Amino acid sequence: MFKRLFWMAAGFCCGVFTVMKAQAYVKANTPAPARQFLFGPDIDNVGLRTLQGMFREFNETRKTREAELNKQYADRLR
16 A cells, blocks of 8 residues: 555656656747747746646536536426
């Protein structure tokens, strides 16, 4: 159990490190128009914007599914 948890954590850390290094390399070695195309105009907050987008999409999906379930169970009671 602890071995599995350790290796999962180690893999996660390696993945985060690799992505950070790859983004730094791309930022340092690409022309400005290409960087803006890849990362958008706000290059410093790509991770934050990604998390906000994921959270927004999750909430929209959750609300849609909740409305579907409420309708389904409300129809059963009638």
